[in-house]
Amino acid sequence: MTRLAVDLAKATRLLNHGPTVLVSSAHAGRHNVMSAAWSMPLDFEPPKVAVVIDKATLTRELVDASGEFVLNIPQAAMAQATLRLGRESGRDQPDKLARSGIQLDHASRVQAGLVRGCIGWLECRVLPTSAAVAGPHDLFLAEVLAAWADERVFRDGHWHFEDAPDELSSLHYVAGGHFYRVGPALEVEL
Amino acid sequence: MTRLAVDLAKATRLLNHGPTVLVSSAHAGRHNVMSAAWSMPLDFEPPKVAVVIDKATLTRELVDASGEFVLNIPQAAMAQATLRLGRESGRDQPDKLARSGIQLDHASRVQAGLVRGCIGWLECRVLPTSAAVAGPHDLFLAEVLAAWADERVFRDGHWHFEDAPDELSSLHYVAGGHFYRVGPALEVEL
Numbered sequence: 001m002t003r004l005a006v007d008l009a010k011a012t013r014l015l016n017h018g019p020t021v022l023v024s025s026a027h028a029g030r031h032n033v034m035s036a037a038w039s040m041p042l043d044f045e046p047p048k049v050a051v052v053i054d055k056a057t058l059t060r061e062l063v064d065a066s067g068e069f070v071l072n073i074p075q076a077a078m079a080q081a082t083l084r085l086g087r088e089s090g091r092d093q094p095d096k097l098a099r100s101g102i103q104l105d106h107a108s109r110v111q112a113g114l115v116r117g118c119i120g121w122l123e124c125r126v127l128p129t130s131a132a133v134a135g136p137h138d139l140f141l142a143e144v145l146a147a148w149a150d151e152r153v154f155r156d157g158h159w160h161f162e163d164a165p166d167e168l169s170s171l172h173y174v175a176g177g178h179f180y181r182v183g184p185a186l187e188v189e190l
Numbered sequence: 191m192t193r194l195a196v197d198l199a200k201a202t203r204l205l206n207h208g209p210t211v212l213v214s215s216a217h218a219g220r221h222n223v224m225s226a227a228w229s230m231p232l233d234f235e236p237p238k239v240a241v242v243i244d245k246a247t248l249t250r251e252l253v254d255a256s257g258e259f260v261l262n263i264p265q266a267a268m269a270q271a272t273l274r275l276g277r278e279s280g281r282d283q284p285d286k287l288a289r290s291g292i293q294l295d296h297a298s299r300v301q302a303g304l305v306r307g308c309i310g311w312l313e314c315r316v317l318p319t320s321a322a323v324a325g326p327h328d329l330f331l332a333e334v335l336a337a338w339a340d341e342r343v344f345r346d347g348h349w350h351f352e353d354a355p356d357e358l359s360s361l362h363y364v365a366g367g368h369f370y371r372v373g374p375a376l377e378v379e380l
Binding site: 159177 | 233
């Protein structure tokens with residue numbers, strides 16, 4: 001796998017089709033990863049994203065303390081780890097990452113790690129405007145400082161799932177362990 | 191097609207897997223529909239959603255005036271209309287809806303219409319907390335007042351795309367006329 005830098009002007013395309021993500025975070029040497037179905041792009045240039053991070057989570061504590069996180073896009077082969085990372089809390093399970101087989105690589109702009117085996121990564125810094133919505137809605141707004149993708153499935157600003165094995169597809173969570181993989185491409189002209 | 195009411199406690203599941211939506215809006219008898227890739231659930235009970243609505247759009251004018259909108263989930267057969275509804279503005283094209291073949295049915299709780307042929311619908315009222323983020327980020331936070339789904343593909347709180355024809359799948363937009371259809375289901379147990 002080669003992890004290629006994604007042009008920041010096209011970074012939101014990693015999230016545009018609505019994949020489930022893993023939110024990685026770190027503060028004072030403590031790392032965590034949780035899954036999140038509720039994230040989306042918020043702006044193009046500079047690229048920004050929005051993500052919901054519940055108050056009860058260790059991730060929330062680490063993001064509140066550091067002002068940073070990474071949105072990692074897991075491949076379909078990581079469906080079980082993705083489910084587990086959403087159900088277990090790093091508060092109750094100090095070895096949560098090991099139990100889910102998660103390994104972290106260093107990011108370029110933030111302390112939070114890049115989850116190995118994912119197909120896309122967005123390194124993010126929380127925006128001051130988050131303050132108004134983090135309290136009432138657990139909603140974080142952040143600028144994307146750097147973005148990366150697995151070149152087997154994302155090149156030239158577009159996903160190319162149709163050229164890769166099914167297990168490299170993105171995951172789209174519904175509920176109760178029920179996911180969808182992304183399906184066939186449709187090219188539409190007006 | 192039978193449009194069934196979705197239990198409000200499960201309404202966010204319509205959006206959880208990240209489909210591209212159509213935002214319908216109305217004020218003083220004027221109706222519009224635009225496509226939006228940037229929406230997500232925000233809370234379970236009461237169900238809430240977040241969606242980005244650019245200041246340049248007629249939809250923004252109608253949502254600002256009415257405080258309401260509907261998120262409609264188009265089926266794959268509506269990919270061309272979805273692309274057109276994102277590229278043309280109701281400001282420049284007063285006959286935008288007719289040009290895209292859009293027909294609206296009455297909603298139950300809001301003035302905005304339900305786009306016929308879609309597979310899911312969320313009738314929404316803008317929350318006061320939106321005021322802090324609508325200006326800087328074009329971001330609207332809203333409560334879901336009623337939700338509906340095409341029973342051929344959403345029953346018992348879950349999507350069932352695998353039991354229906356491909357054209358009833360949800361759409362997931364990337365950029366430049368490039369969409370994905372939702373793919374096969376994955377059932378994961380821990």
